[in-house]
Amino acid sequence: MSDRSRAHERNSMIELENVTKIYQMGNLKVAALNGVNLSIGEGEIVAIMGRSGSGKSTMMNVIGCLDVPTSGQYILEGEDVGQLSDDRLAVVRNRKVGFVFQTYNLLARSTALANVELPLLYGNGKDHRRRSMEALDRVGLAGRAGHRPAELSGGEQQRVGIARALVKEPTILLADEPTGNLDSRSSEEIMGILQALNREEGITVIIVTHEPDIAGHTNRVVSMRDGQVIDDKAVANPRQAVVQGIER
Amino acid sequence: MTALTIIRTALASLGANKLRAGLTLLGIVIGVAAVISLMAIGRGVQQTITERIQSLGTNLLFIRPGETSTRGVGGGQGSAATLTIDDAYALQGSPFAPSVAAVAPELSTSAQLVAGRKNTSTTVVGVTPEYQFVRNFPVESGQFIGPGHVESNAMVAVLGSTVAEDLYGFRSPIGQNVRINGRQFEVIGVLEFKGGSRFFSFDDRVMIPITTAYYRLSSQRTAQGSISVQTINVQMQDVGVINTAMGEVATVLRLRHRITGDDDFTVTNQQETIEALQEATNSFVFFLGAIAGISLLVGGIGIMNIMLVSVTERTREIGIRKAMGAKRRDIMLQFVSEATLLSLGGGGVGVFLGWLLTVFLNGRSVIGSNLSQTAFNADIAILALAVSAGIGLFFGIYPAMRAARLHPIEALRYE
Numbered sequence: 001m002s003d004r005s006r007a008h009e010r011n012s013m014i015e016l017e018n019v020t021k022i023y024q025m026g027n028l029k030v031a032a033l034n035g036v037n038l039s040i041g042e043g044e045i046v047a048i049m050g051r052s053g054s055g056k057s058t059m060m061n062v063i064g065c066l067d068v069p070t071s072g073q074y075i076l077e078g079e080d081v082g083q084l085s086d087d088r089l090a091v092v093r094n095r096k097v098g099f100v101f102q103t104y105n106l107l108a109r110s111t112a113l114a115n116v117e118l119p120l121l122y123g124n125g126k127d128h129r130r131r132s133m134e135a136l137d138r139v140g141l142a143g144r145a146g147h148r149p150a151e152l153s154g155g156e157q158q159r160v161g162i163a164r165a166l167v168k169e170p171t172i173l174l175a176d177e178p179t180g181n182l183d184s185r186s187s188e189e190i191m192g193i194l195q196a197l198n199r200e201e202g203i204t205v206i207i208v209t210h211e212p213d214i215a216g217h218t219n220r221v222v223s224m225r226d227g228q229v230i231d232d233k234a235v236a237n238p239r240q241a242v243v244q245g246i247e248r
Numbered sequence: 249m250t251a252l253t254i255i256r257t258a259l260a261s262l263g264a265n266k267l268r269a270g271l272t273l274l275g276i277v278i279g280v281a282a283v284i285s286l287m288a289i290g291r292g293v294q295q296t297i298t299e300r301i302q303s304l305g306t307n308l309l310f311i312r313p314g315e316t317s318t319r320g321v322g323g324g325q326g327s328a329a330t331l332t333i334d335d336a337y338a339l340q341g342s343p344f345a346p347s348v349a350a351v352a353p354e355l356s357t358s359a360q361l362v363a364g365r366k367n368t369s370t371t372v373v374g375v376t377p378e379y380q381f382v383r384n385f386p387v388e389s390g391q392f393i394g395p396g397h398v399e400s401n402a403m404v405a406v407l408g409s410t411v412a413e414d415l416y417g418f419r420s421p422i423g424q425n426v427r428i429n430g431r432q433f434e435v436i437g438v439l440e441f442k443g444g445s446r447f448f449s450f451d452d453r454v455m456i457p458i459t460t461a462y463y464r465l466s467s468q469r470t471a472q473g474s475i476s477v478q479t480i481n482v483q484m485q486d487v488g489v490i491n492t493a494m495g496e497v498a499t500v501l502r503l504r505h506r507i508t509g510d511d512d513f514t515v516t517n518q519q520e521t522i523e524a525l526q527e528a529t530n531s532f533v534f535f536l537g538a539i540a541g542i543s544l545l546v547g548g549i550g551i552m553n554i555m556l557v558s559v560t561e562r563t564r565e566i567g568i569r570k571a572m573g574a575k576r577r578d579i580m581l582q583f584v585s586e587a588t589l590l591s592l593g594g595g596g597v598g599v600f601l602g603w604l605l606t607v608f609l610n611g612r613s614v615i616g617s618n619l620s621q622t623a624f625n626a627d628i629a630i631l632a633l634a635v636s637a638g639i640g641l642f643f644g645i646y647p648a649m650r651a652a653r654l655h656p657i658e659a660l661r662y663e
Contacts, residue, residue, distance in 0.1 A: 064571075066571060066656050066657050066660075067657055086575075086576060087577070090573050090575045090576075091573065093571060093573045094572065094573020095573070099572075105564070105567075105568045105571075105660065106568075107565055107568065109261075109264045110260075118569065119572040119573055121253055121257075121574075122249065122569075122572060122573040122575070123573065164572070
């Protein structure tokens with residue numbers, strides 16, 4: 001039995017059915033997604049590849065509930081989130097999705113700890129300080145809690161970004177070119193953390209990338225072109241990131 | 249989000265740009281301080297005027313002649329010469345007017361005074377001895393107009409303190425000669441200083457016997473040949489009988505003037521005068537407040553301006569917060585609370601500054617008008633605070649709505 005069919009047997013977490021997304025650019029209608037069908041199971045680690053303009057970022061936005069499809073259905077953990085209001089989407093993002101961005105998107109004026117705390121401000125939980133410190137500890141940055149982003153290296157900033165994505169204990173982690181701005185050593189570190197989160201905590205991880213090397217760290221690669229999935233195959237022998245020197 | 253988190257977030261955002269927040273604050277500070285100090289000045293003036301009038305006695309009635317009419321053109325209240333000194337004497341001790349305690353007719357005209365090389369223009373009031381007590385004009389030195397002076401049309405004058413100082417400096421004017429409209433008078437007394445503003449002074453006047461004023465200075469003559477007067481001041485036995493007294497006075501005068509139709513005189517009381525003046529000064533206070541209010545409005549527009557800039561600058565931050573699960577309401581609250589904190593902070597500092605200004609101006613002279621007091625009112629301070637908070641809310645809502653409406657993806661992409 002192949003990896004992929006096994007994935008289908010598992011509880012399907014993300015279910016895109018014939019999803020289109022059409023943007024109005026002046027008089028021109030541009031279809032960023034053109035009938036996408038995709039199913040991702042719980043606990044998978046998936047890479048989405050494609051050239052710029054292939055629609056991979058738009059698909060990430062839909063999966064991450066930042067945007068709603070023009071037509072088609074998006075079922076997230078059994079809930080149809082395709083037609084939710086802005087505020088309902090915000091709640092879904094807050095509870096289920098963690099984002100990791102290429103440019104980190106940290107608040108420059110806030111400390112690492114305050115940045116990690118941010119998603120907690122928009123939920124109902126307590127113990128913000130403690131939970132944020134735990135998340136920072138998981139990425140090995142407990143010692144840098146009081147530093148501002150400008151005082152951290154690129155790799156460290158991205159680790160703060162991952163801690164922020166983790167703090168609400170999401171079921172999905174979406175990483176849009178997470179290593180795009182990093183050197184190879186930092187990239188390896190980041191991939192190591194993402195793999196560990198997938199392996200040890202069962203978080204579903206979806207990584208948008210155009211680097212085959214990064215895609216090689218995942219179990220499954222989905223390729224896109226012109227707003228459609230053109231290829232979807234399992235990775236025979238996923239590379240395990242060699243993690244060294246992350247101080248815990 | 250809890251209220252505490254919202255306030256902490258807002259303070260952190262404002263603190264990130266202290267100079268800008270400070271300058272925006274300043275707009276509100278100036279507006280609120282201006283409202284408070286100008287209202288305090290206005291109310292102080294109002295209070296001063298009211299107190300001065302009250303100090304003259306609230307148990308007074310004023311009778312003035314009616315209006316003349318020449319071919320349908322009204323000459324204004326008090327222009328007719330229908331009241332005479334005999335009317336005044338008739339009211340005094342009349343069995344029909346038991347509420348009347350004392351009566352003091354007066355006849356005033358403006359005149360030129362010359363003493364040696366000094367001269368001045370002032371109001372010359374023809375009075376009877378009762379005037380001193382009815383209108384409360386104590387004498388500082390010398391004596392007041394006596395009954396003998398009135399009887400004999402004596403050429404004697406009692407000077408107000410300002411006039412005495414203008415003409416004689418620090419020398420005693422008693423026994424000196426003064427020329428009033430070219431006629432020689434002897435100064436027999438100087439009145440006590442009463443105070444007042446440049447526009448409204450009780451010290452810038454001269455008193456002479458009413459008969460002298462009529463026969464030597466005035467050109468008015470009545471048909472009856474009796475001395476006509478401009479005002480009859482009536483002191484009542486008690487403030488409580490004010491309506492009875494007004495009725496009695498009117499009845500006596502109607503009988504004397506054989507009136508069956510419209511009265512040829514009007515009776516007013518001190519309370520009405522105070523009310524009329526308060527009405528006039530109210531609009532003055534309101535005007536001052538309105539001018540200051542404009543600067544508060546400008547401060548509010550400043551807040552809106554800076555909030556709009558802030559929303560644009562922080563588009564990316566808004567995108568991040570939305571991606572992390574912030575609802576429209578969360579973003580809205582964040583920006584509205586920033587604007588409100590700015591304006592409320594400015595309001596607080598403004599109230600303090602306004603209070604300082606009020607204390608500083610207390611008893612000082614402003615543009616020639618002597619402010620014996622300013623009145624800082626807690627109600628104005630609270631109102632100013634509430635208004636500034638309201639301004640922050642009002643001018644903060646539009647920028648906050650713009651922030652809340654941003655689409656998370658576009659906001660995240662914003663450079």
